[in-house]
Amino acid sequence: MSSVFETATTPAAIPITFVTKSTWDAIRNELPAPARQFAEANGFAAKPGKCLTLPAADGSIAQVLFGLEDETHKARDPFRPGALPGLLPPGVYRFANAPHDTRLAALAFALGAYRFGRYRKNEVPEVRLVPSDGIDAAEIARMADAAALARDLINTPSNDMGPAELADAARELAARFGAGFDCITGEALEQGFPLIHAVGMASTRAPRLIDLSWGDPAHPKVTLVGKGVCFDAGGLDIKPSSGMLLMKKDMGGAANVLALAQMVMDAKLKLRLRVLIPAVENAVAGNAFRPLDIFRSRKGVTVEIGNTDAEGRLVLADALALADEERPDLLVDLGTLTGAARVALGPDLPPFYTNDETLAADVAAHARGENDPLWRMPLWPAYDAWLDSKTADINNAPSGGFAGSITCALFLQRFVEHAASWLHVDIYGWTPSAKPGRPEGGECQAARAIYKLLSQRYA
Structure with a gap:
C-alpha cells in the first residue's frame, strides 16, 4: 500500500485539478482553448466524483479534472479523492490545487488503491501520487498499510482464517x-479463561488467547x-x-486491534503496549455450551x-479481566458485537462507550479529524439491572431486545475495575457497498482515530 506514494521528485507528474460547481467556471476559463472545448464536449460539469482526463497535443494526458462537493455541502465527503485510483490510467500524479483537506485526500487516495487479491487476480491500480508539500507521507503510508492488514484479515474466509491462522498473523x-508473543491453549485456557473456552470448545479448531507485548515496561500501559x-454460527442458538x-x-x-498495534509499533510511540485477542469459532456440536448454562469467569463473576x-x-470478558489485572493507563476493546448498534447508527458509524469525559472528547475529536467516524453512546446505569440473573451474578443476553449495544457495553464494564480509563467500541468492520477510499468488504474502523489519540498522548 505504501508504494502508492512517489517519494522522488517527478517533474512529469500529471496534475489533478479539483473542481466544484462553484469553482468550475473560473477554472474552465483558465484552461487552454482546446482543453476547455474537450471538457465541454464531454459534458463535464464538476459533478462530485466525476473524472475527466484532458489530452495534450501529443496525445498524452495533460491534466485531470475531478469533481468535489462544494465546501458548504452538508454531505461533503473528504474521502472523495479515494475514488481516483480506480479511475485514473497508470501513471504518476500530483494535486495541482488543494482539495478540501489535502492530508485526508492523500490518505483516501492510498486507501482507495487497496485490492484484495488472495484468491483471484485483482489488478492493483498502477497509479502513484507525489505528496503535496507539508504532507507526512510516511504517516499516511503507516495508516494505509495498517488498514490493508485489517482488510486482508477480515476479507480472508474462515476456512483460511481460523483461531490458529489469526494467531499466526x-x-x-x-x-x-x-x-513478545504468547498463545494460551488447552488446559491452561480452560482453567484460566473459562468463558473463552466455553465459546470455542465445540469447534474442531481449538480456542486460544493471543497475547502480544511491546515497548518499554516503564512507559504508560x-x-x-x-x-x-x-x-460465528450462533452456537446452539443458531x-x-x-x-x-x-x-x-x-x-x-x-x-483492527492488530492494525492499531502495527501503527503504534511502527511509529515507536512511547507506551507499553499489550494486545489480547480471544480467538475462537462459535460452532454447533454435541459439546457446545447451552442456553442457561452457567460459567464462572476469570474474574470470578458467574455468568448465565x-x-x-x-x-x-463472553470472550471479551475474560480477556478484559486479564488486561484489567495489570491496571493499565488505558484499556481499549474493539469488537463486532451487536446488530443493535447497526440499527441505531448504521454500518459506517460505530458507537463508543466510556465514562472518562476527557477520553470521550479526545476520541470524538480524532474521529472527526481522521474521517474515521465514531459516535458516543451512554453507559446508562438504569439498564444495568437488565443484566440480572436469578441463578448467577449476571446474564449475558437480557430478554426484551431493547438497547442491545448499551447492555453489551454494561456487561463488559462489569469486568473492568482497575484500569485508569476504558474505551469500548462496537464496530461493524465491513463496508457493504463501495465508497471512495473504502472498497466493499472488510474495513478498518476506529483504529485510525485511536492511533491519532495515542500519538497525541504518547508521541
Whole structure:
C-alpha cells in the first residue's frame, strides 16, 4: 500500500485539478482553448466524483479534472479523492490545487488503491501520487498499510482464517517489530479463561488467547483487546443462513486491534503496549455450551448464558479481566458485537462507550479529524439491572431486545475495575457497498482515530 506514494521528485507528474460547481467556471476559463472545448464536449460539469482526463497535443494526458462537493455541502465527503485510483490510467500524479483537506485526500487516495487479491487476480491500480508539500507521507503510508492488514484479515474466509491462522498473523506482526508473543491453549485456557473456552470448545479448531507485548515496561500501559470470533454460527442458538453470510468478519475487532498495534509499533510511540485477542469459532456440536448454562469467569463473576449467539461479550470478558489485572493507563476493546448498534447508527458509524469525559472528547475529536467516524453512546446505569440473573451474578443476553449495544457495553464494564480509563467500541468492520477510499468488504474502523489519540498522548 505504501508504494502508492512517489517519494522522488517527478517533474512529469500529471496534475489533478479539483473542481466544484462553484469553482468550475473560473477554472474552465483558465484552461487552454482546446482543453476547455474537450471538457465541454464531454459534458463535464464538476459533478462530485466525476473524472475527466484532458489530452495534450501529443496525445498524452495533460491534466485531470475531478469533481468535489462544494465546501458548504452538508454531505461533503473528504474521502472523495479515494475514488481516483480506480479511475485514473497508470501513471504518476500530483494535486495541482488543494482539495478540501489535502492530508485526508492523500490518505483516501492510498486507501482507495487497496485490492484484495488472495484468491483471484485483482489488478492493483498502477497509479502513484507525489505528496503535496507539508504532507507526512510516511504517516499516511503507516495508516494505509495498517488498514490493508485489517482488510486482508477480515476479507480472508474462515476456512483460511481460523483461531490458529489469526494467531499466526499476530505472531508474524510481533516478529516484525520485535514484540513478545504468547498463545494460551488447552488446559491452561480452560482453567484460566473459562468463558473463552466455553465459546470455542465445540469447534474442531481449538480456542486460544493471543497475547502480544511491546515497548518499554516503564512507559504508560495501553492494552488493546479485540474480539477474535473467526466464525460465528450462533452456537446452539443458531443463526439463520442470512445471518451467517458475513460471519467471517466476526474477528473484525481482532483485525483492527492488530492494525492499531502495527501503527503504534511502527511509529515507536512511547507506551507499553499489550494486545489480547480471544480467538475462537462459535460452532454447533454435541459439546457446545447451552442456553442457561452457567460459567464462572476469570474474574470470578458467574455468568448465565441467556443466548449462545451473544458470544463476543463472553470472550471479551475474560480477556478484559486479564488486561484489567495489570491496571493499565488505558484499556481499549474493539469488537463486532451487536446488530443493535447497526440499527441505531448504521454500518459506517460505530458507537463508543466510556465514562472518562476527557477520553470521550479526545476520541470524538480524532474521529472527526481522521474521517474515521465514531459516535458516543451512554453507559446508562438504569439498564444495568437488565443484566440480572436469578441463578448467577449476571446474564449475558437480557430478554426484551431493547438497547442491545448499551447492555453489551454494561456487561463488559462489569469486568473492568482497575484500569485508569476504558474505551469500548462496537464496530461493524465491513463496508457493504463501495465508497471512495473504502472498497466493499472488510474495513478498518476506529483504529485510525485511536492511533491519532495515542500519538497525541504518547508521541
